[in-house]
Amino acid sequence: MASKKYIKLRARWMRDEEIAFGPGKADLLAAIDRTGSISAAARDMGMSYRRAWLLVDTMNRCFRSPLVDSAPGGKHGGGARLTDTGRRVRQRYLEMEDALRALADEFEKDLKKDLR
Amino acid sequence: MASKKYIKLRARWMRDEEIAFGPGKADLLAAIDRTGSISAAARDMGMSYRRAWLLVDTMNRCFRSPLVDSAPGGKHGGGARLTDTGRRVRQRYLEMEDALRALADEFEKDLKKDLR
DNA sequence: ATTCGTTATGCACGGCAGGATATAGCGAAG
DNA sequence: CTTCGCTATATCCTGCCGTGCATAACGAAT
Numbered sequence: 454m455a456s457k458k459y460i461k462l463r464a465r466w467m468r469d470e471e472i473a474f475g476p477g478k479a480d481l482l483a484a485i486d487r488t489g490s491i492s493a494a495a496r497d498m499g500m501s502y503r504r505a506w507l508l509v510d511t512m513n514r515c516f517r518s519p520l521v522d523s524a525p526g527g528k529h530g531g532g533a534r535l536t537d538t539g540r541r542v543r544q545r546y547l548e549m550e551d552a553l554r555a556l557a558d559e560f561e562k563d564l565k566k567d568l569r
Numbered sequence: 570m571a572s573k574k575y576i577k578l579r580a581r582w583m584r585d586e587e588i589a590f591g592p593g594k595a596d597l598l599a600a601i602d603r604t605g606s607i608s609a610a611a612r613d614m615g616m617s618y619r620r621a622w623l624l625v626d627t628m629n630r631c632f633r634s635p636l637v638d639s640a641p642g643g644k645h646g647g648g649a650r651l652t653d654t655g656r657r658v659r660q661r662y663l664e665m666e667d668a669l670r671a672l673a674d675e676f677e678k679d680l681k682k683d684l685r
Numbered sequence: 686a687t688t689c690g691t692t693a694t695g696c697a698c699g700g701c702a703g704g705a706t707a708t709a710g711c712g713a714a715g
Numbered sequence: 716c717t718t719c720g721c722t723a724t725a726t727c728c729t730g731c732c733g734t735g736c737a738t739a740a741c742g743a744a745t
Contacts (some may be wrong), residue, residue, distance in 0.1 A: 466576055513718080514685075517683060523723095525710070526719050566592060622693070643691040696736090704730100
């Protein structure tokens with residue numbers, strides 16, 4: 454079969470019109486956890502610092518307690534770390550994603566019958 | 570509670586890099602079924618005819634058998650109708666959407682604890 | 686034959702999300 | 716006290732998606 458058929462799934466946790474959490478933010482949290490800073494995480498993911506900072510800002514504003522705490526100061530000074538809330542929320546989100554993915558996969562069989 | 574918290578879900582059936590089917594296309598099919606033409610459906614949904622036509626074109630190319638068949642000629646001449654495949658595929662998609670929605674809703678409870 | 690409302694297609698314009706860039710302030714290490 | 720890399724923020728720029736508009740051919744009804 455030459456063509457790839459699959460279901461692309463996206464789940465976003467909304468707060469009013471803002472995207473409180475989603476796949477991009479989950480990845481970003483992982484990168485921050487890995488690198489220890491917003492800017493290094495952004496570089497790592499090939500996204501602009503601006504965008505990464507905006508994502509973090511939105512998350513922190515949307516949740517009762519911040520998911521990332523950050524401090525200015527370079528090299529061995531500041532940086533950014535995931536809070537416990539951040540880790541827990543991300544975990545929860547991934548669990549939801551997995552559950553949805555598993556369910557969606559059940560429908561792929563029918564799908565492939567009709568899709569070219 | 571002043572702020573609205575909810576999960577926004579989107580599922581797309583992909584064929585390679587093209588979107589074979591999704592929420593917008595499902596709505597469009599309904600509108601075509603209702604109005605009997607692509608252009609009337611587009612007007613009805615407040616979208617451009619061009620976009621509606623592109624959506625139909627993509628659908629028809631991605632599936633083994635077309636979801637919409639259309640004929641030129643105005644007023645009482647041409648127009649567009651859903652094929653049986655079109656109706657069935659849309660139905661299947663809606664069922665999948667409902668199942669995913671129901672599952673996602675189970676996660677909303679946890680979500681609201683943390684969201685502001 | 687004329688009219689009307691389609692299908693089908695191309696092209697130019699506009700809005701906007703995100704990238705690039707600039708600047709200021711900070712904190713620890715050397 | 717200098718340097719380095721970070722946070723935080725503003726401004727400009729650009730690429731892309733979709734709308735709007737124009738055109739041509741068509742088919743049924745009048």
